[in-house]
Amino acid sequence: MSRHDEYAYELERQKKQEIFNERLRKTTAGFYENYMRMYEQFLGAGFQKFIPAEMSRLQNDLKEIKLNQQNNPVAARDISFQVQSYIYTMNRLGESAKNRFLLAEQMKHEAEEEAERIRLEKEAKERDERQAAIVSEFFKRMQGLTNPAIRNFAEEALSKIKKDVTNGVFTDLKQMTNVFDEALHSAEKKLSEWKAAQAKAFKEDALRQQIETVKAKVEAENLEDSEKKSVMLKRLDDLFGKSADKNISQEDIQKDLIEIQNEVEETAISEEVRRFAVKSIIRQLSSQGFEVDRNIQLIKNDNGDFVKITASMPSGKRVVCNITDDGRLNYKFDNYEGMTCLKDIQKFNVDLEKIYSIKLSDEKILWSNPDRIGKEADKMPVSSGRVGGY
Template sequence: MSQHDSYFYELERKRREEIAKQNAQKNVINAIARHKQSIQNIINEGLDKYISIENINIQINEIERIVNTDPFTARDLSYRVGSDINYLRNEALNRKREEERIIREQKNKNKQAVLNYFNNTINNIKDIILIDFAKDKFNALRDELLNDEGVTDKEMNIYSKKIESRVQSIIDEANANASEWRAKKEKEREKRVLQTKIEDIEDNLKKENIESKENIEKRDKLLKQIEAAKESLNNSSDNIDNIVKDVEVIDKETDDIQITEEVRKEVVKSIIKSLKGSEFEVSAPELIKDDNGGIVKIMAKKPSGKRAVCKVGLNGKLEYIFDNYEGSTCVKDIDKFNKDLEEIYSIRLSDKKVLWENPDRISKGAIDINKHNERTL
């Protein structure tokens, strides 16, 4: 080979080396840009939380430092950096997927725990009225919980307290509404009961066989009061306390009328039983009308001619005469009669007066049993 050829060969070799060096520099500079963009992508995707990129950045800085002076070494270092970036990215993705799996499991578990608490709370409520008032809001919250993805263990404490508070708030509101509804229904029930009571009192008054003039006047007055009470009740929306008080007075006065009438009937029955027990033949009682309600007259005779006449007034006055006896032989029948009324029929006699018409006749009159009439039923 000639010297000329050798010279050109050296030039060619040096030029090739220079071109290779320039190409290496250019490729490494381009690679550095790609590495930095890859690192930025990792950061933008939030993958840097799963890996450390500190060493990669140090190596990139080293590549930048030597790329101009030693492009081939920089190129070799760039290859390793590129490989490491790919490895770290895949590792970050794997760690992210594992974290997401764990979070899904936690959320599903905690979601089920909250749903179990919710369902148990609802199932433990025995008040169907409360449930009815809370139903819509409970259903809305249940749908919300079902559609919710759940929370992690870290978030669970605050989240569960929030749901418990919402459930309790629904229950409290439903309780208030249920109480108001019950109060309204109770007032309606009280009104219906009072209406029935008024109608019963009115019916009893109209059916009662009243004989006393005074009681007839009382009855008519009470019937007018009942009409007024019925009208007030129909016009009343809520407060019926005053009507209740008026009806209580009407009821008591109605009872007084019925008791007054019944007392005389019971006294008459007791007298008849006592006389029959003393072997008297008793005629049917006779009602003698007068302005005070009349007097019931009871006539009784024995085959021997002995006679007993009793008169029972509505005011409680009892008069009786035992006559056609010889001497004082009537005393035995009178004593038995009095004893029967008091001991057997629970009729207490008071203000007794004995009238002697003659040695052969005894009458007992003006016996007032109105104030001291006591009976045991």
């Protein structure tokens, strides 16, 4: 007897989730290591003094990635995508800010201000205590102003306030502090506008770096479907070209970039699930006394592709299994006498689910033949099912 069955196969939810999570952990870990190297370079360049808000955001995001990497890899992956969208602008932004707000010059200003503070406080004390309090508060605030960027944009206003303090223009402390706060508020607004302009100027280069990084990751992927991999690389090359087109939204390019990365993940996970199924079937057939042909083939046709596994016994009994790319298992047990194949089929089905967590469903007996049809053994039907959860 020869019997040919078709099933949709599905890994148990927990096993598939484990494969999915482990894949995300490995991928996110690679990006995390790269981001950490960049963050350490930024620290070494002293960027925390010049773009503190951006550095703080990056530090917090990296902590969140690390925190979620084991227990919530999906959240870690999503945060990694967020970091990817802005980290490549930070190097240029930091260098630009650093050049704009030279630390050495600022230290010189601070030393001069300290000397002048001492002198003016002495003079103020000689006049009256109220004026001394205004002078003291002004320089206390100046000492607390450690952000060189804010000081730079507020320099003109602060110079005027200092002159007014020196000349006794302010009649009370509150008047001076209000003017001081207004100057800082105006400087913060100017700094924000400057950063936005700088980030816009650097965004194109940053986006191209981002695309190149993703392309390198895709090139390093060991995907069985080389044609699909080539298509993804071609799409990345197209995105690289579009990144220089002013008429194309960079947000749309970012969206396409994340879509490609998700497709790579889905393809890699699908292949990993199928590899797991292939290994499980080989082990199961071996445990049932079949000798598995080690020449495992990946066969492509117009309907997709499938992995072909052939196994046999010295008695002539043979099994041919095809595992398709859309999650369907076609198998044939042939060269059996009468209905004796049913026992091997039942053990094969039960053990796959019990031992390897591979659940077979949607059974479809394509044909049965009471005769020994060895010459038809390699003719497998076209699959039509898919693995749930893909």
